[in-house]
Amino acid sequence: MTDRREDGTSKDGRVARGEITRERVLDAAERCFAERGFDAISIRQIAREADVTLGVVGFHGGTKQELFLTVLKRRVETLNALRISRLSALKATERLTLETLIDAYVTPYLEIASRGDPQWRAYAQLVARIVSDERYYLEAGPLYDRVAAVYLDEMERLCPDAGRDQLAALLSLTVASMVSIVASGIRIAGLAQSEVPDSPLAYRDLLLDFCVGGVLRALEPKC
Template sequence: MAKQAEKPSSDGRVARGEMTRAKVLDAAERCFAATGFDAVSIRQIAAESGVTLGVVGFHGGSKEELFLTVLSRRAEALNKLRREALKALRETEDYTLDDLVDAYITPYLTIASRGDPQWRAYAQLIARLVSDDRYFPEVRELYDPVAREFLDAMIDLKPNADRQVLATVLTLTVSSMLSIVASSIRVEALAGKPAPTTPLEYRKVLLDFCSGGLARAIE
């Protein structure tokens, strides 16, 4: 009976630990997104998350380790959805390049449209990273395996296509997707009217733009 009485307390500590870890990761994500990796200190992350420096270190490790953990938790969620979408297409045995592009960008647009500000912070962070090659060696294995699977599927459809051209267009597709999720203020300013309220509302125009570029590039 005594052991049973201890379990809720133990479970409670685990739950509190998980909540604190999530708070630290969320705070780190916001800080990295706002000013970039170099400008952020562990002290800032601790202040943002409302915990001590020791707690940040316990849950995140070094700043570099914390940075990779912030990225990997989002990459895991995206990779799962993209692989599921790709699997569903392959099972139909009747899909197009447009379908592959859609399967790659729509999971991200969908998640980013759920209203979670942390995913917006992630988009802003990734938008920073794609223009800085310093981070590529550390983060490529978070994203490249799934990207290669999509490139393989494209080659299956277009065996004579240049893989480098396909990789270039996919990279440009990702940049367009990240940019529109991170901020639509430029679109709104140029259009002279309110921009769509969610990234998912850009799905059609983004798909048309990226798919059209892909089709033209491999003509």
């Protein structure tokens, strides 16, 4: 933003302008963190990406750590809500099985990762980084694990003879598989010598088969 706005405009304009700038900073940070990771990105690069000056990022985002968490918190509730609402719908229709449960957890993520909105896609990529990196996970994990724990409770109800640690490991494997679809499309394409599909939704059925098949086989004697 090189053009410098005159001060003394209407009062309602002032508030809105700050909010818009703030959004632009968060959007830029989201893209940068997603693409290169927390440590590889400087606040300066985020400022450049947002087309604001360095000071503006500090003003709206605080420290780099705070900015990172703010970026996550802005989105996490939406994803959590999608998962909770799908679960409620399942319970209402009484078609709750391990299969539909996994579908309810995985599909919202795949859908946001496949939306047209590049910010949501960036966010999905960012999530993929978080789960696989202990350092991010320590501060960001709790944002997600509240809902994961709810799903885990349902798994326990469906399969009471399995240990909770075993079910937790299977849910974690499911999550790892899920995010890998978004994060390692390049590897798949490289191995198959094919094209990278423009949407992770292309792998949806395959991913669900993989996760459901995996969970069922691991629980086979007990379920």
